[in-house]
Amino acid sequence: MKILSPRVLRALERFNAAYPWDHNAHYHRWILRQLPRHSDRALDVGSGSGDLARLLAGRADTVQAVDSDPVITAQAQKLTPSGLPVTFTVADAIAELPSGPYDVITCVATIHHLPFTQALTRFRRHLAPGGTLVIVGLSRAQTPVDHLLGVVAIPANAATGWLKNKGRPSPRPVSMTAPTRSADMAFGDIVREARDVLPGVRLRRRLFWRYTLVWNQP
Structure with a gap:
């Protein structure tokens, strides 16, 4: 679905480049609210620069x-x-995860790089009884609701970038150091496959082109 003209998209890209912010870090505090106040062992998959791991x-x-x-x-x-x-x-998230079990497993903007069902199965096996799995993921827009959230996110994204940068353009461009690719699973497919692997899982569409998944091991 084409929502904006190429000219408007280019203007938004220039604005977002001038006022950059981290969409994934935006959800870190929310992730912490889903977790117990204290746990013995935690695993962060796709840890990137380590911001969430340090939290x-x-x-x-x-x-x-x-x-x-x-x-x-x-x-x-x-x-x-x-x-x-x-x-x-440095490890493969499917074949080389450090031995569990873990009381907490987190995975932010990474699972769309992995075989989805296989990754969830792997996380479930590494989660301790009573443990919590929290995922922030990306999905492919498919339904009218998906596209509506995308439309709402466009001005919200620009406004958030302006506020987080206090109205001052970034002095230098921000570059991504990790490889990225677009999500190829629609949210409906994610929900269906997640429920097959994780009974009782809770999923929700979110702003800024993300969804969240929370599951507690029985």
């Missing part, structure tokens, strides 16, 4: 953070104070 270290005795990109993992390690109980590992 989890305030809630867990130990945090394992895994990412397949060695460059961004090295950056995350450098940014992490030596006293924090976080271990960064």
